[in-house]
Amino acid sequence: SKFPVVAPSMLKCDFGNMESEIVRLEEAGASLLHLDVMDGHFVPNLSYGPMVIQRVRERTELVLDAHLMISDPEKYLDEYVKAGCDWITVHIEAVPDPREILKRIREAGSLAGISLNPKTPVSAISSLKGLVDIVLVMSVEPGFGGQSFIPESVERVAEVREVFGETAIVSIDGGIGPQTIPLVAPHQVDVYVAGSSIFDQSSYADAIREMTETAQS
Ligand code: DX5
Ligand code: ZN
Numbered sequence: 640s641k642f643p644v645v646a647p648s649m650l651k652c653d654f655g656n657m658e659s660e661i662v663r664l665e666e667a668g669a670s671l672l673h674l675d676v677m678d679g680h681f682v683p684n685l686s687y688g689p690m691v692i693q694r695v696r697e698r699t700e701l702v703l704d705a706h707l708m709i710s711d712p713e714k715y716l717d718e719y720v721k722a723g724c725d726w727i728t729v730h731i732e733a734v735p736d737p738r739e740i741l742k743r744i745r746e747a748g749s750l751a752g753i754s755l756n757p758k759t760p761v762s763a764i765s766s767l768k769g770l771v772d773i774v775l776v777m778s779v780e781p782g783f784g785g786q787s788f789i790p791e792s793v794e795r796v797a798e799v800r801e802v803f804g805e806t807a808i809v810s811i812d813g814g815i816g817p818q819t820i821p822l823v824a825p826h827q828v829d830v831y832v833a834g835s836s837i838f839d840q841s842s843y844a845d846a847i848r849e850m851t852e853t854a855q856s
Contacts, residue, residue, distance in 0.1 A: 643854040646673040648834035667844035671702035673832045677711040682782035689722040696723030697818040728752030741770045762797040779813030784834040788814030797826045820853045
């Protein structure tokens with residue numbers, strides 16, 4: 640299996656040197672890039688949108704994993720599809736009709752993901768089994784990198800894995816690093832999103848290797 644993998648969160652990259660950051664991550668063995676899209680409304684921070692993602696797409700073959708922390712994602716979905724996102728994840732708290740948008744994402748040829756904030760019960764998404772390809776469990780409040788892992792996230796990942804079985808890729812996002820990976824690894828997490836624990840290191844390759852080995856053991 641191609642999992643578990645460590646997915647660098649580009650929120651923490653040097654935006655003045657995005658191309659060289661992408662090359663460094665490719666050389667470090669990354670297989671996907673996690674792209675945090677923030678609109679200053681669903682979350683109290685602003686990052687980048689489809690124009691930037693399209694430029695990233697032109698420079699890499701890596702899987703582009705778009706995490707849309709935006710209100711009304713159904714209005715903007717087509718732009719993210721056109722920008723070349725391979726995976727598109729929306730927040731359950733932001734979509735009145737999750738079935739409709741998940742269906743649209745799949746019809747566009749991308750993998751469809753649903754994410755849930757730390758305070759949202761797993762029961763809010765359990766009826767979406769079979770309609771989602773990815774469940775992204777937030778282990779911090781979305782909006783900023785560099786926060787501490789919320790310990791209750793361990794039980795939430797376990798519950799997601801129990802409800803979704805092998806039908807979904809399970810991803811965890813927020814405060815992930817060598818210390819926190821062992822807490823959730825027993826629940827067969829597929830994707831470990833990591834910002835600070837990669838970009839704060841001088842060697843991205845060492846950071847990714849260490850975390851991947853931790854996730855596999
Ligand atoms: C938070 C984002 C995360 C974040 C991870 O809203 O979804 O992807 O950038 O950063 P770290 O790994 O520093 O918690
Ligand atoms: Zn994210």
